[in-house]
């Protein structure tokens with residue numbers, strides 16, 4: 001490896017397990033490569049072959065992450081002496097792409113749906129016998145009539161399906177159901193997560209739940225406080241609170257045997273170290289064991305729905321820099337605009353909606369050595385369609401699109417596998433990125449570049 005590519009690798013923090021970048025490197029030409037065991041994908045080559053904007057989905061990353069996580073939990077359960085069962089449920093809302101759902105289920109995940117439409121996909125897979133009928137499905141989200149009817153239909157067919165009751169109307173239908181149900185607790189504890197609002201509409205307070213009277217078949221107590229929880233203690237505090245409610249609720253509902261702690265395990269988008277998953281998992285299992293044994297009760301089963309944690313690193317988004325412009329305002333920490341052939345507002349919508357930060361590197365880096373601080377601009381007309389980096393700018397190789405600087409410059413945004421696909425928009429009628437799947441050394445096209453006709457149809461043309 002040349003000195004230059006070592007420097008680039010270090011600068012953009014590739015090859016580091018703690019940042020989930022062990023799959024990436026630069027080759028000696030300065031091109032970004034993806035490593036799947038001994039298979040290698042050259043990202044510049046893929047960008048040239050398929051065109052940009054381009055999403056590259058890597059199911060092998062999901063498979064490895066989930067396998068490692070399930071092995072870790074089994075090993076820690078043994079170490080700690082935790083006797084409950086552990087179930088990983090993939091929340092489909094994180095990314096409903098078939099390639100993702102199929103690989104995650106293939107590794108042994110159960111599912112969580114948040115709508116009728118997601119459950120409809122599950123039904124389809126069950127009918128096609130592509131899912132094991134023993135798969136367990138948790139159903140959250142408001143229960144519209146069609147959602148309730150589909151749950152009922154699948155329950156009668158023997159599918160292990162657990163509606164999680166979130167509101168009074170659902171309670172009316174489900175409290176005395178002859179099938180298993182769960183209930184959602186509105187967690188009053190504040191946590192370091194954007195989504196943890198002081199007041200939200202999800203679930204019932206502990207007081208309300210404990211005053212409800214008994215259920216026919218209550219199995220699960222569930223809560224979800226938010227995604228990307230920044231502090232480890234903010235995961236443990238709510239578990240302790242929920243366990244207290246759990247054991248009180250169990251007095252009237254002996255069938256209750258499972259605690260579902262929802263999502264929240266974060267991703268190091270900003271390439272700074274957070275808390276490690278093994279430390280967190282060990283503390284969770286110890287806490288459940290301690291709280292159960294204090295009351296001389298069996299350890300509850302544990303469900304977790306960490307979606308972002310498993311899926312975000314399994315996709316990257318590749319764009320071409322189609323124009324460069326000087327920023328003359330001296331107050332700006334960036335020297336140039338790089339305009340890309342995609343859109344932060346459309347294709348990475350969280351950039352705009354919640355100020356999401358991303359790790360970004362060049363795809364082709366022949367000009368290594370000369371770096372500059374830039375702001376990135378998407379192709380829509382909107383002044384909000386920009387990305388200004390973690391610390392006020394993005395460091396990329398210096399590039400001038402107008403001076404015949406040889407090959408075009410491509411950039412890559414990492415960790416784009418969670419939420420961005422289903423949130424995507426069509427501002428200025430821009431086309432969504434093409435999506436390809438890289439697995440076992442092969443590339444499969446999952447979504448072609450959208451034509452004006454494809455998009456026009458959504459607007460009645």
Ligand SMILES: Cc1ncc(COP(=O)(O)O)c(C=O)c1O
Pocket residue numbers: 091094112140224226227228262263264265305306307308309418
């Ligand atoms: C009920 C529920 N479970 C799980 C998740 C997934 O959270 P994350 O992707 O942060 O793990 C969400 C996200 O909104 C959720 O609403």
